[in-house]
Amino acid sequence: MNTLEAIIIAIIEGLTEYLPISSTAHMGFVANLMGMENSEFLKMFQVSIQFGAILSIVALYWKKFFDFSNFNFYLKLGFAVIPALALGYLLDDKIEAVLGNQIAISSVLVLGGIILIFVDKWFKNPKIEDEKEITFKTAITIGFFQCLAMMPGTSRSAASIIGGMTQGLSRKAAAEFSFFLAVPTMLAVTVYSVFVKTWGKGTVNEMKGYEMILQDNQHIMLFLIGNVVAFIVAMIAVKFFISILTKFGFKVWGWYRIIIGILLLIYFWNNPKVESTDSTEITSIQVSAND
Template sequence: MDIQLLFTAAILGIIEGLTEFLPVSSTGHLIIVGDLLGYTDDTSKVFKIVIQFAAILAVCWDYRERLIKVASGLTTEPASQRFVGMLFVAFLPAAVLGLMFHSTIKSLLFNPLTVATALVVGGFIILYVEKRAYHPRVETVDAMSWGDALKVGFAQALAMIPGTSRSGSTIMGGLIFGLSRKAAAEFSFFLAIPTMFAATVYDLYKNWSLLRLEDVPVFAVGSIASFVAAMWAVKSFIRFISNHTFIVFAWYRIVFGLIVLATWQLDLVSWSEP
């Protein structure tokens, strides 16, 4: 068994779990760190899909009571039907555009330099959003309108560009459209479930031939690390945004992205280029 590969799997799993639900781009971090660690072969593509799914399972577990309540009342409770309907509406833009441009985006944009650029640009967008006058009109997820859900869905579609951040797009979009910080974050978490589940199924279907039995230990280590890290990150994130803005994440994105671009420009690291 390759101990170094298992160590790499654990590192990437922790990074995925910590960043999936923060506005810093988990995919971007996996691309950059995977490139830095030399884990960029065909197996790594499937590995990243699997550990992202593990992070989504952590959210399902954390919000299991709400999800069970919605599922049990789906045929009888108007509130549950409305909640699922809004998630479906918000899911549609990314689903349609993803099917149209998935292959093109993966072949042209999934590289460290594109990610670094998107991190910097996204950081400045967060700073801009935070400097605006903020007067939330929607305090909870249940108070959202169908229009709110659709607008957040279109914001999520921007995250097809690696480095943009799915959670960052949905949360910042939510703030712009009048959601409270908690409502924007929680709706982002719930929207991640159908979005990432669909992306996982689609990517596994496209890369089915790359699955190998000998990779199970690596996938298992990465998945466990991702699940545990995501459980901690979600709880901590909700507590954090109750009393803080997202400015710290903006500066983190900007600094991290500029470091990657600087190491490329100065030829200190041989990053994979477009």
């Protein structure tokens, strides 16, 4: 991976991590189309740059994250993240197996888009406008909805936002709680992938993520550049998303998913030998790899 490729992947991560369109799918497709080498470092890089995206939410909502008087806020996130971490760990191998199936991921993009088109009609009368009104039961329920994103292409953001709306949250409240929930979820995935997971297991080149990063100066620079770019782009994307969501709802994102999904289905159907990059999202909610 060269510097330009790292910047492009980081831009894709920053743009799509918090939008209901699946960052895993987009990073995988872009890397695939650019003909990038399917390396263990690329897979790990796509997970590790989530750290930059995480920091963007902390920076944007710093008053919320550093309001230590509101201890319930931290407890709600703690309980809500448990289902994803537990199931993600147990289903790690099965999730990785699906990551190589671009036809399946493209199909999920289309199906998810169809659902998003009707979401606003299904949940017209929200009762919760503020995070403080969210109960522990509601938070845990949203956490279980987030687990749907274990199917690559679903989108962690879409699953958790829709989960929030089923519990009576307004679009804005559901989106913001989804952002908050992403921080512990993605932080756990990133830490696991960088410090715990063994990449290339069973080969002569098996290494921990941090060992790959520290392998040479080029990898260190790519890691730093990727996180900085993801941080900046994610901040812009989140503000843009909230504005569009408040004014127009989910329909625009639904049509986007359908159009992109169909185009990718046509492409991969006609190019069945195109190699997958096995990208990751917790967007994924893998505790061992990213959607």
